[in-house]
Amino acid sequence: DAGITQSPRYKITETGRQVTLMCHQTWSHSYMFWYRQDLGHGLRLIYYSAAADITDKGEVPDGYVVSRSKTENFPLTLESATRSQTSVYFCASSPSGRGNEQFFGPGTRLTVL
């Protein structure tokens, strides 16, 4: 099916471990985004990408790394997971230009013990 998918949907890990969250979209959208959502904070932008090999920091980038070698994939890596990174992570994509609606993946619920 076309759309935006995330994997895994649920992940439990331990402090200090490296974790990679995957995001894949089939629309060939130029823009892709990673957000985290926590109670009381709403959606906070971690990183975004305007195209393959172009990435930019968002509001809360510390502790995260992204790459985008292909238009359709935008993985998010937590290099050394901390308890404060326990959250729900959403990937989203958007075409460029006007009419540039953003669509979200189903989310990954990450727990860091």
Next chain:
Amino acid sequence: QKEVEQNSGPLSVPEGAIASLNCTYSDRGSQSFFWYRQYSGKSPELIMSIYSNGDKEDGRFTAQLNKASQYVSLLIRDSQPSDSATYLCAVRNLNTGNQFYFGTGTSLTVIP
């Protein structure tokens, strides 16, 4: 000052009533405005987009934009219990980074 502000609620309305959700934004150069609905445990779902001043209607939903007042609203007519969710307002400025800025959302409960 936050980029996008919404009343967190909760907002409760009886079934069949009109629910009115409001949003203000600080970036006067914002060009694109969106309303998302998010059910508990689910991802945000786009329900309306608006780009020009005035009203835009889609079924029971009407989005209203007033760029001079930096104000966006969403009206839900004939509210149904299935409309109970958190509604997120988002704005985007194509000229400055292309990021989407989200409010923290308004929780709506429609009482049967």
